[in-house]
Structure formats: C-alpha cells, structure tokens
Amino acid sequence: MSVDFELVPALIAGLTGTVAMTAMMMIGKSMGMTSMDIALITGGMMTDDEAKARKVGMMIHIVMMGTIVFGIAYTLLFQAFDSTSAATGLLIGAIHGIVVGAMAMPMMGVIHPRMQAAGQGFHLDSPGFMGVQYGKGTPAGLLMGHAIYGLVVALVYGALI
Numbered sequence: 339m340s341v342d343f344e345l346v347p348a349l350i351a352g353l354t355g356t357v358a359m360t361a362m363m364m365i366g367k368s369m370g371m372t373s374m375d376i377a378l379i380t381g382g383m384m385t386d387d388e389a390k391a392r393k394v395g396m397m398i399h400i401v402m403m404g405t406i407v408f409g410i411a412y413t414l415l416f417q418a419f420d421s422t423s424a425a426t427g428l429l430i431g432a433i434h435g436i437v438v439g440a441m442a443m444p445m446m447g448v449i450h451p452r453m454q455a456a457g458q459g460f461h462l463d464s465p466g467f468m469g470v471q472y473g474k475g476t477p478a479g480l481l482m483g484h485a486i487y488g489l490v491v492a493l494v495y496g497a498l499i
Contacts, residue, residue, distance in 0.1 A: 341417045345410075347498035352409015355491035356400050359483045371475030379462060382452040386459020391452075404487070408434075412491045422496030424489055431488020435481040439468035443480075 366372050378388070380403075381395025415430050416422045447453045447464030468477035 341420050341422055341496075342499065343414055343417045344499050347495055348409050348413035349405055350498060351413060351491040351495035352405040353400070354494045355409070355412075355487040355489075356404025358490045359404070359487040360400065362483050362486055363479065366475060366479045370473075372469070372473040372479050374465065374469055374472040374476055374479075378460075379446070379450070379452075379465075382460070382462055383450060386452070388460045391460070408487070409491065412488060413495050416492060416495060422492045422499070424492060427488035427490070427492025428485050429488070430492075431485040432481060434488065435484030438484065439477060439480045443467065443469050 360376075363372075363374070363376060367374065375392075376399050377392045377395035379395065380398050381391030381393065382388075384394050384398075385391050412427075412430055416426060419426055443465040444467050447466075450462065450464075452460060452462040453464045463471055465471050465476070469480050470477055
C-alpha cells in the first residue's frame with residue numbers, strides 16, 4: 339500500500355490524536371503525576387491574563403498545533419516512510435517527545451514571557467530538561483503522550499486513506 343497525503347484525513351487524524359494525548363495529560367495531572375498545564379503554558383505566550391491564557395492556549399494546542407501543524411507533519415512523515423503502522427506512529431511520536439523534552443522545554447525558561455522573573459501577570463516555572471520541574475512523572479508522561487499521539491494519528495490516518 340502506498341501512503342499518499344490527503345489533507346482532510348490528516349486533519350481528522352491530528353484532531354483525534356490530540357484529543358487522546360490531551361485526555362492522557364489531564365488524567366496525569368489529576369492524579370498528581372505532573373503539574374504541567376499545556377493550555378496555560380501555550381496561552382501564556384499570548385497574554386498575561388490567566389483565564390484568557392487557558393482558553394487561548396487550549397485552542398492553540400488542539401486546533402493549531404495538534405490538528406493542523408502536527409497532524410499534517412506526521413502524515414507527511416507517514417508518506418515519506420510509506421507506512422501508517424502502529425510502530426511507525428509510536429516511533430515518530432517518541433522521537434517528537436524526546437525533541438520537545440530535551441530541546442524545547444529547556445529553552446522555555448529563557449524565551450517564555452511568563453517564565454522570566456521580570457515578566458508581568460502570572461508566573462510559570464520553567465519546565466527544565468524533559469519537564470522534570472513539573473513533577474517526576476512528567477518525563478515519562480511527555481514521552482507516552484507523544485507516542486500515543488503518533489499511534490492514534492497513524493491508525494486513524496491509515497484507516498481513512
């Protein structure tokens with residue numbers, strides 16, 4: 339089977355993967371495994387109003403990043419690897435999680451306006467390497483969340499094309 343890129347299935351797969359990943363993140367937070375709040379972190383880049391940041395951040399997380407940006411990026415990778423297998427999705431997701439945790443999260447303390455000491459509005463702690471500052475369950479949750487995202491996107495996209 340040849341994997342061709344199709345936009346609508348890519349967006350549906352990205353949205354489905356985002357819902358699965360976000361549900362896992364919320365469960366982990368409710369169980370005290372992490373204090374990471376992706377909506378507040380993301381929205382806090384746009385506004386110093388905490389309530390607005392949560393709303394805007396969740397919309398950006400679900401619609402822009404999870405559905406559009408990474409839904410399309412993952413499905414283009416599936417096309418490049420000519421595979422929508424569970425293993426391919428898990429692998430791409432795990433690599434994505436490692437890159438986020440090892441590179442993006444450590445940089446946040448320097449570039450995020452709510453993590454800088456002089457910033458206005460609410461303050462967020464810097465996540466550190468693999469998000470370890472948000473709790474000892476965060477690194478494993480970060481990897482598992484991205485792996486689940488990749489798995490779901492691969493399976494949904496494969497079923498739709």
